Amino acid sequence: xxxxxxxxxxxxxxxxxxxxxxxxxxxxxxxxxxxxxxxxxxxxxxxxxxxxxxxxxxxxxxxxxxxxxxxxxxxxxxxxxxxxxxxxxxxxxxxxxxxxxxxxxxxxxxxxxxxxxxxxxxxxxxxxxxxxxxxxxxxxxxxxxxxxxxxxxxxxxxxxxxxxxxxxxxxxxxxxxxxxxxxxxxxxxxxxxxxxxxxxxxxxxxxxxxxxxxxxxxxxxxxxxxxxxxxxxxxxxxxxxxxxxxxxxxxxxxxxxxxxxxxxxxxxxxxxxxxxxxxxxxxxxxxxxxxxxxxxxxxxxxxxxxxxxxxxxxxxxxxxxxxxxxxxxxxxxxxxxxxxxxxxxxxxxxxxxxxxxxxxxxxxxxxxxxxxxxxxxxxxxxxxxxxxxxxxxxxxxxxxxxxxxxxxxxxxxxxxxxxxxxxxxxxxxxxxxxxxxxxxxxxxxxxxxxxxxxxxxxxxxxxxxxxxxxxxxxxxxxxxxxxxxxxxxxxxxxxxxxxxxxxxxxxxxxxxxxxxxxxxxxxxxxxxxxxxxxxxxxxxxx
Amino acid sequence: xxxxxxxxxxxxxxxxxxxxxxxxxxxxxxxxxxxxxxxxxxxxxxxxxxxxxxxxxxxxxxxxxxxxxxxxxxxxxxxxxxxxxxxxxxxxxxxxxxxxxxxxxxxxxxxxxxxxxxxxxxxxxxxxxxxxxxxxxxxxxxxxxxxxxxxxxxxxxxxxxxxxxxxxxxxxxxxxxxxxxxxxxxxxxxxxxxxxxxxxxxxxxxxxxxxxxxxxxxxxxxxxxxxxxxxxxxxxxxxxxxxxxxxxxxxxxxxxxxxxxxxxxxxxxxxxxxxxxxxxxxxxxxxxxxxxxxxxxxxxxxxxxxxxxxxxxxxxxxxxxxxxxxxxxxxxxxxxxxxxxxxxxxxxxxxxxxxxxxxxxxxxxxxxxxxxxxxxx
Numbered sequence: 001x002x003x004x005x006x007x008x009x010x011x012x013x014x015x016x017x018x019x020x021x022x023x024x025x026x027x028x029x030x031x032x033x034x035x036x037x038x039x040x041x042x043x044x045x046x047x048x049x050x051x052x053x054x055x056x057x058x059x060x061x062x063x064x065x066x067x068x069x070x071x072x073x074x075x076x077x078x079x080x081x082x083x084x085x086x087x088x089x090x091x092x093x094x095x096x097x098x099x100x101x102x103x104x105x106x107x108x109x110x111x112x113x114x115x116x117x118x119x120x121x122x123x124x125x126x127x128x129x130x131x132x133x134x135x136x137x138x139x140x141x142x143x144x145x146x147x148x149x150x151x152x153x154x155x156x157x158x159x160x161x162x163x164x165x166x167x168x169x170x171x172x173x174x175x176x177x178x179x180x181x182x183x184x185x186x187x188x189x190x191x192x193x194x195x196x197x198x199x200x201x202x203x204x205x206x207x208x209x210x211x212x213x214x215x216x217x218x219x220x221x222x223x224x225x226x227x228x229x230x231x232x233x234x235x236x237x238x239x240x241x242x243x244x245x246x247x248x249x250x251x252x253x254x255x256x257x258x259x260x261x262x263x264x265x266x267x268x269x270x271x272x273x274x275x276x277x278x279x280x281x282x283x284x285x286x287x288x289x290x291x292x293x294x295x296x297x298x299x300x301x302x303x304x305x306x307x308x309x310x311x312x313x314x315x316x317x318x319x320x321x322x323x324x325x326x327x328x329x330x331x332x333x334x335x336x337x338x339x340x341x342x343x344x345x346x347x348x349x350x351x352x353x354x355x356x357x358x359x360x361x362x363x364x365x366x367x368x369x370x371x372x373x374x375x376x377x378x379x380x381x382x383x384x385x386x387x388x389x390x391x392x393x394x395x396x397x398x399x400x401x402x403x404x405x406x407x408x409x410x411x412x413x414x415x416x417x418x419x420x421x422x423x424x425x426x427x428x429x430x431x432x433x434x435x436x437x438x439x440x441x442x443x444x445x446x447x448x449x450x451x452x453x454x455x456x457x458x459x460x461x462x463x464x465x466x467x468x469x470x471x472x473x474x475x476x477x478x479x480x481x482x483x484x485x486x487x488x489x490x491x492x493x494x495x496x497x498x499x500x501x502x503x504x505x506x507x508x509x510x511x512x513x514x515x516x517x518x519x520x521x522x523x524x525x526x527x528x529x530x531x532x533x534x535x536x537x538x539x540x541x542x
Numbered sequence: 543x544x545x546x547x548x549x550x551x552x553x554x555x556x557x558x559x560x561x562x563x564x565x566x567x568x569x570x571x572x573x574x575x576x577x578x579x580x581x582x583x584x585x586x587x588x589x590x591x592x593x594x595x596x597x598x599x600x601x602x603x604x605x606x607x608x609x610x611x612x613x614x615x616x617x618x619x620x621x622x623x624x625x626x627x628x629x630x631x632x633x634x635x636x637x638x639x640x641x642x643x644x645x646x647x648x649x650x651x652x653x654x655x656x657x658x659x660x661x662x663x664x665x666x667x668x669x670x671x672x673x674x675x676x677x678x679x680x681x682x683x684x685x686x687x688x689x690x691x692x693x694x695x696x697x698x699x700x701x702x703x704x705x706x707x708x709x710x711x712x713x714x715x716x717x718x719x720x721x722x723x724x725x726x727x728x729x730x731x732x733x734x735x736x737x738x739x740x741x742x743x744x745x746x747x748x749x750x751x752x753x754x755x756x757x758x759x760x761x762x763x764x765x766x767x768x769x770x771x772x773x774x775x776x777x778x779x780x781x782x783x784x785x786x787x788x789x790x791x792x793x794x795x796x797x798x799x800x801x802x803x804x805x806x807x808x809x810x811x812x813x814x815x816x817x818x819x820x821x822x823x824x825x826x827x828x829x830x831x832x833x834x835x836x837x838x839x840x841x842x843x844x845x846x847x848x849x850x851x852x853x854x855x856x857x858x859x860x861x862x863x864x865x866x867x868x869x870x871x872x873x874x875x876x877x878x879x880x881x882x883x884x885x886x887x888x889x890x891x892x893x894x895x896x897x898x899x900x901x902x903x904x905x906x907x908x909x910x911x912x913x914x915x916x917x918x919x
Contacts, residue, residue: 174859176855176856176859177859178763178854178855178859178861178862179761179762179763180859180861180862183759183760183761185758186759212808212810215808215810215811216810216811219810220720223715223720224720226709226716227713227716227717227721230709230713230729230733230780231728233736234732234736237739238739240747312631313635314631316628316631317632317634317635320625320628320631321632323628324625324628324629333636334632334636335905337636339901340898340901341638341639343831343838343897343900343901344642345837345839345894345897346838346840347840347868347871347872347890348642348646348894348897350872350875351649351871351890352641352642352645354875355645355887360594360597376638379635380635383635407621409620409621409624412624413624433738434737436740437741437742437743439740439741439742439840440741440840440841443872443875444871486740486841489742489746490841490844490845493746493845494845510750514742514746517740517743518739518743521738521739521740524738525731525734525735525738
């Protein structure tokens with residue numbers, strides 16, 4: 001939120017006057033309240049406790065009231081000419097609708113619950129309150145219209161908290177058949193959050209001096225706040241998983257010569273200098289530290305199989321659609337079909353794999369079924385991104401190649417495909433990131449038990465066999481149920497308390513699995529995004 | 543997509559005759575050995591498909607034949623072989639969609655028969671799944687009603703849309719119109735990464751952090767509420783809305799925007815009176831696709847919901863979350879067999895059809911918008 005008010009400073013470049021300072025203080029106050037509301041919602045600050053020597057709820061109420069009074073004062077001051085602004089005749093219908101919503105809620109709740117008039121009267125009161133707020137916004141000049149209803153909303157909410165009408169122990173029993181209640185713990189932060197957003201919006205408008213520029217300011221504050229919140233949310237999410245997952249991941253980890261397991265690289269037996277049991281062990285009775293190696297290997301094979309199926313099919317289809325086929329009904333049908341496939345829910349792919357693939361591959365869940373199901377999921381994405389990449393290859397390239405007298409296929413092979421390669425590669429990598437984290441399809445087609453012992457880590461290459469009966473080639477590893485990271489996490493969640501017998505600290509184990517899954521998926525995304533930047537930079541240099 | 547561009551030129555018969563003429567030309571122009579190879583490839587691939595559908599052990603034989611002829615063709619007649627292979631791959635995309643439709647519906651037939659109901663003397667198959675709210679797979683009368691799950695999906699989708707639509711459109715405006723280039727380079731990959739976080743991770747956080755918190759805040763018995771599943775699913779649908787809406791906004795011609803700015807409007811005025819109205823259909827397609835994502839979201843819902851298929855009391859009680867169409871499949875596929883398994887396929891069919899309709903609708907809207915803006919389709 002600090003960012004939002006800073007942005008406000010950059011957007012309008014004029015000298016700061018005292019009235020501007022008032023509006024800027026109001027924006028700052030909104031920022032503080034916003035932060036307090038978020039903190040209260042996640043119980044970082046206690047509602048029953050005190051903050052800066054004042055009871056939290058009283059403080060919130062006081063600040064809200066102050067903000068409301070400031071907003072109203074600015075609007076009224078502008079109306080009577082003591083503040084220099086540039087308001088329009090009306091604040092507009094959208095602002096009116098925006099102001100009406102909270103008043104509908106307040107009017108309805110007060111009439112039906114606080115005063116006890118019942119639902120019907122409540123509905124009437126809700127509409128009436130909303131209509132008054134709407135009229136008060138739309139009818140007067142913009143400076144009053146966009147401050148008075150919102151300012152009084154802030155002031156009323158603030159006074160309710162300040163006077164203790166809604167205190168920290170307030171509870172509203174909804175009286176429903178399935179018991180639920182709205183508590184002060186929830187209502188106070190949420191009400192503070194939303195009214196503060198309104199307050200910030202109104203003060204930003206005031207800061208911009210109303211009119212077109214004021215609306216611009218108001219909207220920009222909200223839009224910037226939204227963008228910042230999304231990025232902040234992403235960071236919080238990832239950071240939270242990392243913080244929770246690292247202890248479990250590093251459980252028993254060791255660095256030093258000869259500590260790691262022995263492995264064979266290019267035919268030479270090497271003892272790794274690091275040991276991270278969580279990613280190097282399976283689950284076994286006598287393990288010191290349990291791990292998820294089979295699930296990691298399962299995920300890797302799953303991705304390889306899906307890519308081997310989907311990339312040739314998808315690129316081939318894209319070549320046909322862009323280079324061979326004329327635009328017409330056929331290409332349109334294919335386009336609709338690919339987009340339809342792209343938005344088909346993952347669980348439906350799972351059901352399809354269950355009904356179609358499982359009876360055809362040994363009548364049981366198998367790695368192969370999982371691969372093909374995920375390949376089907378990846379296919380539309382490959383088609384769409386490859387098509388986009390090929391369409392963006394300039395026609396001059398094709399013409400220049402055709403002018404050399406080579407055939408169409410040669411043009412495609414040596415001109416179009418290389419030029420489209422960056423787009424295709426990026427699209428495939430991002431698509432792989434998406435399917436690597438999918439649980440629902442493999443749930444029905446591939447995944448086996450919760451814990452897979454290390455001995456069952458799949459070895460696809462090593463288990464190809466030739467048989468005398470059709471189909472002549474067999475690969476037991478492909479036809480066995482195995483695990484993958486997303487499924488492993490799901491199984492760990494649903495296993496609940498029963499986990500304790502195999503893992504000493506189930507919760508750390510779960511979080512570590514989530515972290516590994518996140519690392520695997522996000523590294524695909526990181527590679528994909530980096531590839532895109534690399535190719536874009538190189539294109540610019542040429 | 544009914545009003546296809548070339549439908550005026552004579553409809554299906556003329557299209558077929560054009561195709562026939564083309565095929566004949568192709569046959570005339572191509573050398574006989576190449577034709578033979580193409581014929582063998584096509585036939586063997588078709589045979590392999592039939593064999594696969596018939597669950598035959600011998601499927602591998604025509605498939606190997608196909609691979610062999612394709613290899614020979616690749617060496618001798620690369621041009622024609624590449625064409626045929628590309629065509630086959632294109633057809634396979636449609637084929638997969640067709641197979642999904644066939645298999646999902648085929649599996650759901652028995653339970654649709656079982657759940658027939660009689661209205662005014664007419665027996666309507668499957669009707670009883672939608673007119674009574676009781677799902678009971680264990681004790682008689684055994685009933686597989688879809689009503690509780692449809693209710694759950696509708697609740698979750700409504701809440702998710704109220705989260706995803708305004709936030710997503712606002713973020714798309716930010717990315718496409720407002721953000722300076724450097725900020726966009728940070729926020730855009732951020733939104734992409736948000737789309738990449740696996741749904742089970744969202745579900746896990748929802749289950750361990752949000753669930754207990756919500757049940758404490760609302761003093762409910764046990765955890766799992768449509769409200770928070772909806773919010774989480776809305777956040778998951780957000781990236782879809784952002785990226786599609788951003789595409790739509792940036793496809794509005796720059797000249798329209800500069801024309802407005804030259805009149806002395808603020809950026810925001812240009813956005814609300816030029817860019818957003820021009821891109822309105824694209825933006826609504828983005829919201830629609832986001833809704834489609836929310837409907838199909840599985841794992842977060844499965845982990846966070848209670849898993850008891852019944853209606854909440856009262857219906858608007860969002861503080862209790864029972865079951866959605868997606869989560870009932872993920873939760874019950876293991877124990878289910880017979881009719882219950884088929885009932886899960888009915889849930890899948892409902893999901894599939896709904897999302898397909900939404901997807902086609904969104905594409906139609908986008909297509910119309912591109913046409914109106916005078917760009918290429």
